Amino acid sequence: MTNDQGHLMIKTALHAGRLMIENGSEIARVSDTISRIASNAGYPDSKVYVTITGIMMSVSGEENAQIEPVTSRSIDLEKITMVNDLSRDFADHKITLAQFEEQLTVLDHHSHYFPLWIQLLSAGIVSGALEVVFRHNYPDFLVTCVIGLIGWGIFYVINRVAKIRFLSEFLASAAIGTLAILAVRYHLGTNADDIIIGCVMPLVPGVPLTNAVRDILSGDLVSGIARGMEALMSAIAIGSGIAMILQAV
Structure with missing residues (x-):
């Protein structure tokens, strides 16, 4: 795997984890989703540490870890479901890692919350x-x-x-x-x-x-x-x- 691929994987995994925490997911589900994204992207030995205020993740063999802060929290279980659906689509090779990140960005900026x-x-x-x-x-x-x-x-x-x-x-x-x-x-x-x-x-x-x-x-x-x-x-x-x-x- 290239460094660019590893960087995109971490960015996507952290993005997915942040969205889940911000919308009310429990920590165990967030950690499991991030680990599955990393494993399906070809990084099964990645390390992740999740709290409700931030996520830390590193790739085995790399010296630096990346941190994603969580600054807001609300309840939107539909968003959590949509992130999990995207993760399953990526695991089934229906979307690429780049498409996964792109759809997370769309989900992040276009709320599906009820009027x-x-x-x-x-x-x-x-x-x-x-x-x-x-x-x-x-x-x-x-x-x-x-x-x-x-x-x-x-x-x-x-x-x-x-x-x-x-x-x-x-x-x-x-x-x-x-x-x-x-x-x-x-x-x-x-x-x-x-x-x-x-x-x-x-x-x-x-x-x-x-x-x-x-x-x-x-x-x-x-x-x-x-x-x-x-x-x-x-x-x-x-x-x-x-x-x-x-x-x-």
């Missing part, structure tokens, strides 16, 4: 449905859907502007608490607690918490603890926003 109106509608339906499931409060279903939709919209807008997830969760949960109390006060709802429980569910960091447990169980202690702290901070932000409003009333 805002679908996110809002989904957040509203999930909020109302979970309020019924957890609290069996059917009369508050519609008002919970509306407040959950508004809460997710506030989270989305603030997160896009400030790019601080914890601040977005805090303000969105505070808005949810305020609207729930007002809804009950003006006889649009019957129980503020039930409405709040349903509306905050779309904000709960379920995927990060699940990945934290999976990373710890698979031996990735650094990443598992880091993800766990991230999920804990999100939970504290949500709880603090609700508690502040309930305390003020």
